[in-house]
């Protein structure tokens with residue numbers, strides 16, 4: 085069945101909440117700034133009026149005031165914004181159970197099963213917009229698509245720019261609407277990747293979509309395939325509410341002792357989890373070809389984070405394969421918010437007797453290496469041998485090795 089996914093985004097979220105609470109500022113340019121008294125404070129959000137003066141998020145208050153001296157400066161009220169965000173989640177949940185917060189002002193919805201109850205996608209989108217406006221005073225823009233990446237790109241490139249604030253992107257209009265756009269407009273292409281792609285002569289999303297996938301795979305591995313899939317509007321990731329209970333899978337998750345904000349620290353944990361998952365798979369004599377990663381934000385009252393999965397080309401029970409795939413997903417989907425819990429899962433499991441030898445893969449060598457590592461761990465314990473990143477203070481390896489009693493899921 086064709087899925088129907090929404091990405092609901094709130095326009096200039098913090099600034100819109102302040103405007104809704106302060107009708108006296110209705111037509112004035114408004115800035116929410118870290119420390120409004122300090123000219124060196126940072127602009128966290130600017131409403132559309134302030135933006136029309138050229139004010140941008142993340143510039144200094146001093147710079148912003150040069151462009152628009154009459155702007156109203158407001159101190160942020162983070163807890164209040166989180167409460168409003170949660171209220172919006174509640175509104176969305178009255179349309180479907182499947183609501184996945186993606187960031188503080190963006191949430192994915194799967195309304196595939198709700199259409200017969202609430203009307204067409206377009207009608208549902210308009211109803212959601214109206215209800216959010218009525219209950220919170222902020223404006224939602226909604227991207228619609230048959231999967232998450234289409235919904236996200238529909239929102240970012242079109243719904244945010246048209247007057248309706250709603251846009252649908254699917255296989256019928258992807259060629260006409262998305263493909264002519266510069267490569268930077270594609271979801272997950274940052275300035276770094278943009279440079280690489282332009283260096284290869286790929287300047288538009290359409291040019292990427294029609295690049296032979298093998299070429300991209302040779303250059304970037306799984307990430308190249310993901311890029312190609314995104315350009316072609318292909319994505320099978322589900323909208324998930326309960327991230328961690330996947331059936332027929334081997335997964336491990338960890339709740340961190342404090343919020344992790346640095347990529348290196350988080351990657352250390354991903355590596356440790358990947359190694360644990362791989363060991364679990366080997367202990368059960370199986371290999372899998374679907375790697376999933378879920379991360380959750382630090383504030384459990386307001387769930388943020390994401391859950392993503394990727395299918396790799398051959399089944400594996402190697403930690404580095406799992407780590408590599410999980411890292412690619414993490415790099416693409418992390419919104420840089422603090423992280424408190426991480427889960428890594430391997431699914432698509434098969435008995436390790438039936439796996440096919442891949443010509444491109446050094447399976448045999450890795451097999452021997454892993455057998456040796458497993459033997460050392462069995463004999464001398466988990467901490468006798470580990471990868472370099474686990475020397476970092478952020479590592480949880482030593483603490484975990486004390487807690488684990490072989491409880492593979």
Ligand SMILES: [Mg+2]
Nearest residue numbers: 093094095189
């Ligand atoms: Mg927004």
